[in-house]
Amino acid sequence: MATITVLSQKGGTGKTTTVRTLADVFRRIGLRVLAVDLDPQGNLSDYLDVDPDATPTIGEVLTGRALVAEAIHDGVIPANLGLAEAELVLAGKIGRELTLKRALDQIADGYELILIDCPPALGLLTVNALVASDFALLSAEAQYFALQGVEQALEVIGLARDSLNPGLRLLGVLLNIADMRTRHSRDAFDSLREHYGEQLLDQTIRSSIAYAESAERAVSILDYRPDLAADYVNVADELLRRLDMPDARSRLSALVQT
Numbered sequence: 235m236a237t238i239t240v241l242s243q244k245g246g247t248g249k250t251t252t253v254r255t256l257a258d259v260f261r262r263i264g265l266r267v268l269a270v271d272l273d274p275q276g277n278l279s280d281y282l283d284v285d286p287d288a289t290p291t292i293g294e295v296l297t298g299r300a301l302v303a304e305a306i307h308d309g310v311i312p313a314n315l316g317l318a319e320a321e322l323v324l325a326g327k328i329g330r331e332l333t334l335k336r337a338l339d340q341i342a343d344g345y346e347l348i349l350i351d352c353p354p355a356l357g358l359l360t361v362n363a364l365v366a367s368d369f370a371l372l373s374a375e376a377q378y379f380a381l382q383g384v385e386q387a388l389e390v391i392g393l394a395r396d397s398l399n400p401g402l403r404l405l406g407v408l409l410n411i412a413d414m415r416t417r418h419s420r421d422a423f424d425s426l427r428e429h430y431g432e433q434l435l436d437q438t439i440r441s442s443i444a445y446a447e448s449a450e451r452a453v454s455i456l457d458y459r460p461d462l463a464a465d466y467v468n469v470a471d472e473l474l475r476r477l478d479m480p481d482a483r484s485r486l487s488a489l490v491q492t
């Protein structure tokens with residue numbers, strides 16, 4: 235059982251799409267996956283087609299108004315704007331960084347993977363996610379300043395590890411929304427490789443309008459454009475190797491063939 239937080243220092247780097255698509259890939263190979271939306275914008279909840287009126291949500295769990303088990307709706311703990319208010323309430327409480335961990339510990343037994351989607355900021359919610367996780371996966375946008383964003387996110391991971399979660403490990407850095415035909419995407423890849431070596435995943439996620447289209451239609455990219463989705467299947471393969479889950483990895487090859 236592993237809990238993985240997907241984070242980046244800002245929005246628009248493909249975090250939510252990564253959580254959504256990886257959750258989908260892992261479920262298709264039979265893993266029991268819980269997806270946790272920790273962004274008040276609720277994009278992951280939308281992508282995964284959770285009823286917008288579903289209650290309770292993660293906000294009620296973090297403020298102690300609901301049990302975590304009640305907040306799971308079809309394998310998703312959704313978020314909505316109420317989470318912004320919950321974050322403020324949480325900020326005034328003792329043990330505020332440990333709240334998500336304490337909640338997820340109660341239900342972790344039912345899952346093989348828990349994937350947490352973070353808001354586009356390195357604040358209290360992202361710290362809660364990191365404290366609750368075994369691994370952090372960094373999503374880096376293929377831009378000139380990719381390195382700077384990764385550096386800031388790594389600092390926060392370091393803080394979480396030093397203070398509250400010594401077992402936290404970096405699962406990898408993913409170069410997302412990349413167009414490797416362009417010089418700047420290749421430069422971003424090269425500079426990340428130079429600085430982070432093998433921590434940078436070999437597979438990058440290609441940039442395509444098909445991601446926005448599939449989100450709009452509430453169709454998984456695995457069905458909408460399997461050719462593009464191969465990027466995520468390869469990322470899943472690299473992650474399962476790093477997670478030391480060989481059985482799941484072998485089932486992944488069957489998924490590719492279908």
Ligand SMILES: Nc1ncnc2c1ncn2[C@@H]1O[C@H](COP(=O)(O)OP(=O)(O)O)[C@@H](O)[C@H]1O
Nearest residue numbers: 245246247248249250251411440441442445446
């Ligand atoms: N590989 C991709 N290529 C092009 N657009 C993408 C890709 N992945 C995601 N997007 C789009 O980029 C926008 C931001 O993605 P999202 O996953 O919501 O990022 P974040 O959660 O980091 O803010 C969305 O409109 C999404 O559909």
Ligand SMILES: [Mg+2]
Nearest residue numbers: 249250273277
């Ligand atoms: Mg997002």
